[in-house]
Each structure stands twice: as structure tokens, then as C-alpha cells.
Amino acid sequence: MSEEISAASRRPRVPGARRAPRKVVADHSSDGRTATPVTSPESLTFRSDVTVELVKSSASDADVLFAARVSTAGEQSLAELSKDPERSKGLINYLMRDRHGSPFEHNSMTFFISAPIFVFREFMRHRVGWSYNEESGRYRELQPVFYVPDTSRKLVQQGRPGKYEFVEGTAAQHAAVSDTLRESYEQAYTAYQKMLAEGVAREVARAALPVGLYSSMYATCNARSLMHFLGLRTQHELAKVPSFPQREIEMVGERMEAEWARLMPLTHAAYNANGRVAP
Numbered sequence: 001m002s003e004e005i006s007a008a009s010r011r012p013r014v015p016g017a018r019r020a021p022r023k024v025v026a027d028h029s030s031d032g033r034t035a036t037p038v039t040s041p042e043s044l045t046f047r048s049d050v051t052v053e054l055v056k057s058s059a060s061d062a063d064v065l066f067a068a069r070v071s072t073a074g075e076q077s078l079a080e081l082s083k084d085p086e087r088s089k090g091l092i093n094y095l096m097r098d099r100h101g102s103p104f105e106h107n108s109m110t111f112f113i114s115a116p117i118f119v120f121r122e123f124m125r126h127r128v129g130w131s132y133n134e135e136s137g138r139y140r141e142l143q144p145v146f147y148v149p150d151t152s153r154k155l156v157q158q159g160r161p162g163k164y165e166f167v168e169g170t171a172a173q174h175a176a177v178s179d180t181l182r183e184s185y186e187q188a189y190t191a192y193q194k195m196l197a198e199g200v201a202r203e204v205a206r207a208a209l210p211v212g213l214y215s216s217m218y219a220t221c222n223a224r225s226l227m228h229f230l231g232l233r234t235q236h237e238l239a240k241v242p243s244f245p246q247r248e249i250e251m252v253g254e255r256m257e258a259e260w261a262r263l264m265p266l267t268h269a270a271y272n273a274n275g276r277v278a279p
């Protein structure tokens with residue numbers, strides 16, 4: 001088993017965000033007096049990407065073998081781990097194919113994720129085998145980091161619900177999305193700052209903020225719960241049961257999958273070979 005702790009856990013809360021210096025402007029209230037300064041809209045940061053960092057893990061293919069072999073080898077199973085690599089590969093594939101799922105639970109991966117709130121709303125629907133801790137909008141002032149899709153994001157939905165596809169947007173549509181979102185975010189964040197400046201509690205003022213605001217969390221899972229997540233939140237040519245996730249949560253899923261594949265290559269290969277269905 002491996003144990004890794006990266007420096008990511010010590011980084012700022014929103015890594016990757018380009019932060020312009022915060023400019024403070026005076027806000028004149030209706031009675032003419034100068035109220036507490038309010039952050040100007042120019043200080044907003046716009047991102048099109050997500051942050052996914054593996055901050056801690058104890059996860060390897062050997063963990064699967066160790067758990068599975070207790071059935072037949074009892075406490076001797078630890079000694080069996082590296083004896084016969086081909087047999088080990090075959091055992092992992094058999095467990096995946098026949099959906100013997102519990103041996104894939106004896107491992108742990110903790111990810112730091114920074115993404116728009118609408119991604120987190122989808123993410124936290126995954127209840128089983130997941131633990132979450134998210135930054136608080138009650139205990140700290142939320143930072144002005146907002147999502148604006150870049151030009152690679154397909155913008156136009158065609159077809160009926162449950163059977164549709166996304167196609168490229170025109171340059172005009174991309175410009176409309178970018179301009180409208182930025183304007184909307186600026187208004188929302190100014191409203192938030194204004195309420196804070198008036199002495200309103202953070203937990204009340206945050207009601208003005210939209211789901212395009214970035215949040216951050218730690219999410220801990222095991223290989224089995226991650227496979228279930230990936231089966232639903234990524235599109236893949238090898239998937240026996242296709243899913244149609246929103247692109248932004250898929251971006252998170254792809255990054256998590258890359259980390260997991262590095263930690264547990266045999267398990268990952270067996271997952272793909274068996275149609276990306278969680279055992």
C-alpha cells in the first residue's frame with residue numbers, strides 16, 4: 001500500500017485562479033454618507049478550468065488482491081501479493097467481470113477539487129463511499145472566482161431530453177455567453193460586497209451569489225465508489241452503458257480518473273475491459 005501526501009494541501013484555497021489585485025472603491029449610500037468600501041467588479045477572476053489534485057492516497061492493485069485472497073488464503077494472503085503477477089491480473093479481471101465489488105473498497109483517495117458550485121451540486125448526489133468537506137460561505141468571505149466557459153465548450157443542445165447531443169456554438173454565441181456571464185457575476189458580487197459592507201452576515205449575503213461561483217472541497221472515495229462515479233459522469237467509447245454527463249463535472253471526473261489509473265493500473269484496465277461498469 002502507498003501513502004502519499006502532496007504539498008497541495010498547503011496551497012491557497014483556489015489554486016490555478018489568476019487573481020487581479022483587489023481594487024476597492026467607495027460606495028456612496030442613498031443618504032450621501034460614505035459607507036464601508038466595496039470591492040469593485042474589476043477584481044473578479046474568471047476561469048474555464050477545474051482544479052483536481054490528489055492530496056492523499058492509500059490505494060494500489062495489491063489492496064484488491066489482499067482483500068480478495070483472504071477468502072481462500074486467510075491471513076496468509078499478504079504474502080501472496082507479488083507471487084504471480086499474471087494470476088493477480090486475472091483475479092482482478094475476474095472480480096470486475098463478475099461484479100465482486102467489495103475487494104475494491106479497501107483503499108482510499110482524497111482529492112482537492114475546485115470547481116463551480118453547479119458541479120458540486122451534481123457531485124454531492126454521489127452518497128455511497130464518498131466523504132466531503134467543502135469551504136464555508138458562513139465562516140469566510142467567498143472569493144470572486146467565477147466560471148466562464150472557453151471556446152472549446154460546446155454550447156448548443158440538439159435533440160430531446162435523454163437523447164441529445166451538444167454541438168459547437170457560433171462565435172456570436174460564445175461572445176454572448178462570455179459577456180452576459182461576466183456582467184451577471186459582476187452585479188452579483190457587487191451586491192454581495194455591498195451587503196457585507198452594510199454589516200450583513202456572510203450566510204445571508206451569499207444568497208446573491210450564482211452557481212457559477214467556484215467552491216472548493218476535499219472528496220474522499222475508494223476505487224469502487226470512484227468507478228460508479230466515473231460510469232455516470234464520464235463519456236467513454238468503452239462504456240457498456242453510455243452516460244451523458246455535463247461537461248464540467250466530466251472534466252473533474254477525467255482528472256480524477258488519471259490519478260486513479262496511475263495508482264491502480266490493473267484495476268483501471270479491468271474496469272475499461274469490462275465496459276466501465278462499477279463492480
Ligand SMILES: Cc1cc2nc3c(=O)[nH]c(=O)nc-3n(C[C@H](O)[C@H](O)[C@H](O)COP(=O)(O)OP(=O)(O)OC[C@H]3O[C@@H](n4cnc5c(N)ncnc54)[C@H](O)[C@@H]3O)c2cc1C
Binds near residue numbers: 127128232245
Ligand atoms: C447524466 C445524469 C443526469 C442526471 N439528472 C438528474 C436530474 O435531472 N435530477 C436529479 O435529481 N438527479 C439527476 N442525476 C443524479 C442521479 O439521479 C444520481 O443521484 C447520481 O447520479 C448519483 O448516483 P447514485 O445514486 O447511483 O450514486 P450513490 O448515491 O453514490 O449510490 C450508489 C449506489 O448505491 C445504491 N443506493 C444508494 N442510495 C440508495 C437508496 N436510498 N436506496 C437504494 N439504493 C441506494 C444504488 O445502487 C446506487 O446506484 C443525474 C445523473 C446523471 C449521471
